[in-house]
Amino acid sequence: MEEQRVKAGAGPIPSAHLGFVDATKGLGILAVIWGHMDYLWSTSSVWFSSFKLAVFFVVVGLLKARRYEARGQEESCGTVWGKRLYSLVIPYGVYSLLAILAHLAFAAVRHQGMLEALRGDIFLTITLRGIATLWFLPTLLLAELLFAAIRPESRSRAVKLLLCILMPVLLSPKLDFNSFRLGRFGLVFYVNGVLGSVALLELLRYLEGRMSLRPLIWCGKNSMFLMATHLPWYIAPVLVAVGKRFYTAAAPDVKYFLVMLAEFAALMAIEFVMVRCKEKVKAAMTGRWGKERPICKAVKYL
DSSP: OGGGOOOTTOSSOOSSOOHHHHHHHHHHHHHHHHHHHOTTOOHHHHHHTTTTTHHHHHHHHHHHHHHHHHHOOOOOHHHHHHHHIIIIIHHHHHHHHHHHHHHHHHHHHTTOOHHHHHHHHHHHHHTTOOSGGGGHHHHHHHHHHHHHHHOSOOTTHHHHHHHHHHHHHHHOTTEETTTTEBOTTHHHHHHHHHHHHHHHHHHHHHHHTTSOOHHHHHHHHTHHHHHHHTTTTSHHHHHHHHHHHHOOOSSOOHHHHHHHHHHHHHHHHHHHHHHHHHHHHHHHHHHHHOTTSHHHHHHHTO
16 A cells, blocks of 8 residues: 555656555546436536546646656657557457447347447447547547647647647537536636546545555556446446336435445446456466567557
8 A cells, every 4th residue: 555655746656556546537437437327417426527537637647747757758649659559549449349249239139220320330439439438538548649749848838738728618619528518618617627636636645544445446447447338338228227117216316316326336246247357368368378469468458
């Protein structure tokens, strides 16, 4: 636990996962899943939406900024692309393929048009809009490329950064932070996202030495897998549909949240089993072919 902690002003960030950082990402992905199961969009989901997606971008940005400051590392766009090829680009392709197969299977069971579903999924994948939650992976990659592009010291860096922040507002004043509609005061959503993310980091950094954050850390380390499976593989929608057979609420009440908690627990149990199976497959592949084989590098970050 102590090895994972980072003190203010300490040297370079260690290569190991940071406990409170992973816990922050874990809380973020749990909030994302919660929102996708909260079909009445209760007040809890509205509050979570102010930071649940922003936290991933803020965490990556803070870690990169600290690394630049501590080690003097400067990354070009080409360097970022090379590093993220295996950790974002290939996973996006693999998870998109698996999501397409899941969608086709779901369409076949429900006797829906499989060809139409296939065309729609291919279009979403190629245009980087992503199937369901898979938009997140290319968006994170583009954010990192943008960060690298404006990183070099120059007088115009502040102007570039300001334009990057304001561009979505200028292009589409009806965006929101959760569903890409920022409303009439779009900049407020950016501020909320950054402040909420930093607050979570500081809170979990404080709690790390006082209580166990292992469940949140596990979710954080597996946040990409959770993001790429709970909705694209129809796990959350199916569990919500099952819950509605027992109780369909017109407004959020105690029974509604109890049913949703049961659905949420079932989903996390399913995800836990799938992660364990995934890790066993990865270990078997690495043991057979070695870590340096391209296929083993490709599955390392899945």
